[in-house]
Amino acid sequence: MDRSELALLLIAIAGGAIALLPVLRHVWRERRRKQWFLRPFPAEWHDLLRTKWRLYDRLPPDLRHSLQGCTQVLLDEKRFEPCGGLPAITTEMRLLIAAQAALLLAGRPTAHHRFYPALVSILVYPGSFKDRGRRTFSLHEEAGATRLGESWASGSVILSWHSVKRGASGDHDGLNVVFHEFAHQIDQTAGDPNGVPAFADPKDADRWSEVLGQHFEDLQDDIEQGRAPLLDEYGASDPAEFFAVSTESFFERPRDLARDAPDLYAEMAAFYGLDPVTWRKC
Numbered sequence: 001m002d003r004s005e006l007a008l009l010l011i012a013i014a015g016g017a018i019a020l021l022p023v024l025r026h027v028w029r030e031r032r033r034k035q036w037f038l039r040p041f042p043a044e045w046h047d048l049l050r051t052k053w054r055l056y057d058r059l060p061p062d063l064r065h066s067l068q069g070c071t072q073v074l075l076d077e078k079r080f081e082p083c084g085g086l087p088a089i090t091t092e093m094r095l096l097i098a099a100q101a102a103l104l105l106a107g108r109p110t111a112h113h114r115f116y117p118a119l120v121s122i123l124v125y126p127g128s129f130k131d132r133g134r135r136t137f138s139l140h141e142e143a144g145a146t147r148l149g150e151s152w153a154s155g156s157v158i159l160s161w162h163s164v165k166r167g168a169s170g171d172h173d174g175l176n177v178v179f180h181e182f183a184h185q186i187d188q189t190a191g192d193p194n195g196v197p198a199f200a201d202p203k204d205a206d207r208w209s210e211v212l213g214q215h216f217e218d219l220q221d222d223i224e225q226g227r228a229p230l231l232d233e234y235g236a237s238d239p240a241e242f243f244a245v246s247t248e249s250f251f252e253r254p255r256d257l258a259r260d261a262p263d264l265y266a267e268m269a270a271f272y273g274l275d276p277v278t279w280r281k282c
């Protein structure tokens with residue numbers, strides 16, 4: 001082999017290695033995920049969730065197991081950053097946020113997009129915060145409501161710790177900032193957020209759009225006519241907010257949703273692979 005042939009051979013080997021990199025990265029990531037998923041869940045974390053998250057104790061054992069696995073993967077993959085004067089991210093903060101975000105994943109079949117692929121950082125503020133420029137989110141402005149957060153397709157979710165705690169301790173009010181913002185992340189994974197997440201089968205997407213579209217209009221009508229709406233009024237802002245608000249009610253008030261909007265409940269149950277009306281009542 002002369003020098004030019006050797007050079008060509010080396011170039012071919014290097015090219016092959018570069019082409020293989022994404023495959024190797026994927027294999028390595030899936031292997032790491034599996035390890036974290038299967039790792040025993042620390043007993044003190046289990047106790048902490050039982051104390052701080054009302055819903056956790058009601059989950060069926062299989063689902064709780066899957067949720068624990070997804071929680072550990074999220075804790076491994078996502079960065080948590082204290083903001084707005086919050087001195088540090090505590091174990092309680094990381095756990096309470098990751099475990100609630102994991103509930104949206106725990107019943108869904110294994111898929112590449114499962115672990116909020118666009119999400120890099122979760123920014124945690126103590127309470128109210130200013131977003132990038134214009135609006136100020138303040139607990140006082142929202143008078144009783146406690147959904148203070150943002151989700152960005154560029155890779156971050158912003159949460160008020162005060163709201164995270166309120167949502168987790170729960171009072172069946174249908175408000176949960178973690179469910180809300182992570183539903184937006186799922187929506188954003190499919191492109192511009194429009195209330196229609198990614199579906200493998202286009203027929204499922206069509207049915208979803210039809211059912212949610214109808215309830216979105218009904219919510220707007222209820223508000224206009226002064227009737228007490230089934231879902232939080234914020235869901236009438238646009239279809240993306242409707243999906244996020246429906247997700248909150250699906251987990252926080254499943255019996256109300258199943259009774260008053262069975263078709264909407266059925267869409268949510270099929271999408272999340274979960275049936276919260278069968279969970280133990282608290």
Ligand SMILES: [Zn+2]
Pocket residue numbers: 180184241244
């Ligand atoms: Zn929203």
